[in-house]
Amino acid sequence: MAASCVGFVLIGALQALYGPAIPGLRQEFGLSPSAAGLGLSAHFVGGVAGVLLFDRLYGRIGNRRILGMSYVLMAVGAAGFALAPDWPLVLAAALLAGLGFGGIDYGLNQLFAVGFGHRSTAMLNILNAHFGIGAILGPALIGAVGADRYPTIFLAFALANLPLLLCLKGVRDQAPPPPTAAEEVSTAALRRSLASILTVFVALYVLHVGIEAGVGGWEPTHLETVGYGAGIAATATSVYWLMMTVGRFLVAPIALRFSAQTIITVSCAGMTACLLLAAVPTLAPYAYAGVGLFIAPIFPTGLPWLNRAAPRARRAGALVIAASMAGGVAAGPALGKVIEWSDVQAVPLLLAAVSATCLAATRWLTRATSSRPHERKGPTAAP
Known part of the structure; x- marks a missing residue:
């Protein structure tokens, strides 16, 4: 549960990092404001694709693998966003990070929605509150180090995903039980x-x-x-x-x-x-x-x-x-x-x-x- 909340802090931070990074992206790649904004759009496109893709896998390959794959994709995408040498590769990395983002967003929301019985609503609100914590912290970090150093923040973010892979043992692999007769x-x-x-x-x-x-x-x-x-x-x-x-x-x-x-x-x-x-x-x-x-x-x-x-x-x-x-x-x-x-x-x-x-x-x-x-x-x- 604690690791899941940390995961939501990370996806909240990732979504909020793109906007403050725009000045650095424009300076590095010579982009117009609208072109630089495509990074967030690529992230959202990947997010929608991630939700739909991992929904297809839900209950088939195990919940642990779904979440593990999502954390890895988000980490690789964030690292690629930081290190990519040209703009098309940056967009591809944002799409990849968004794919992992969508898998985590869908996977954890779905597990919390069915896993806590009558407490599911309360637990989902706590889980999603941590998304907001990340959305507040992300821009603050960019502001502290400067938009021109956005690669450092994205690399640190990528590394922060990896320890969460060790915390998936508490996630059950099987799909939720079928509905009751009622x-x-x-x-x-x-x-x-x-x-x-x-x-x-x-x-x-x-x-x-x-x-x-x-x-x-x-x-x-x-x-x-x-x-x-x-x-x-x-x-x-x-x-x-x-x-x-x-x-x-x-x-x-x-x-x-x-x-x-x-x-x-x-x-x-x-x-x-x-x-x-x-x-x-x-x-x-x-x-x-x-x-x-x-x-x-x-x-x-x-x-x-x-x-x-x-x-x-x-x-x-x-x-x-x-x-x-x-x-x-x-x-x-x-x-x-x-x-x-x-x-x-x-x-x-x-x-x-x-x-x-x-x-x-x-x-x-x-x-x-x-x-x-x-x-x-x-x-x-x-x-």
Whole structure:
């Protein structure tokens, strides 16, 4: 468990390292800003491919091998990113690192979602909170040593992956046990609506990750547009990411007492309210911090809910995780295009509309998955 949390610190750091390394990449390879940004895009493409590839291998070659291969791929990719002599090889290395990233992201999320019973939601929030720790530490390391020394950080990152290979003995190789008879009946009753349920889950994940990336990418620009200085805007954005990490730690004990449906409904409602408040300039920095707090539990809390709603649809977890990565990739260009048609000051209102859609999707999923036809009703029901 401890090694898995360290693994999530590392994948959080890796994803966050590409942006601060852009100045060094541009200087070394003579790149334009958009060309240098392709490193992160290659990483995300590899991440989606890694999720889908390792989902195909899940339960076939053993969970230990899947995670071990993922750590090795991420280490080799990070080392290649640091040492590659030309830009095409750098992109290939980022793709390789992303492949390992996707395998770790999917593999550990899936194992935690099925491995802790009623505590899975709490444990997934703790696991994903460590991703946020890595996302905070990565840019701090680049800032400390300088963007021109990014190869040193990537090499250190590659080496940090290797000791985790020694900590995989605690991972069981076999696939999770099949659903119980009660779950079988429930799944059969929901089979006709299963496609709709999966579609709405995917939409929820794409949209909420789009909000997450949209706030992270556009909050500084919005705050500067409404009159805040660049330093305050940057600090407020850091606080947003910090609150996302804090929120996942805070919700872990709450998840032991309240259902996933309740937690995500409250999260979407709070996120929508905070985004509406962010349209008020004097409240904007604090409202964005609230967005980070409320959006934090949605990703990890939704996975156990999905597993319970569709216990036979094992590939559903891979689908929503891959969709969330696609949402992060698409959020920037899509939001930028909409802003071209409107104005930067409309950013929080645009995101609030997306958040309201997440709330509507959550309410629909709550109704669609609440049916339990296998439970007997009336005076003969078990107490």
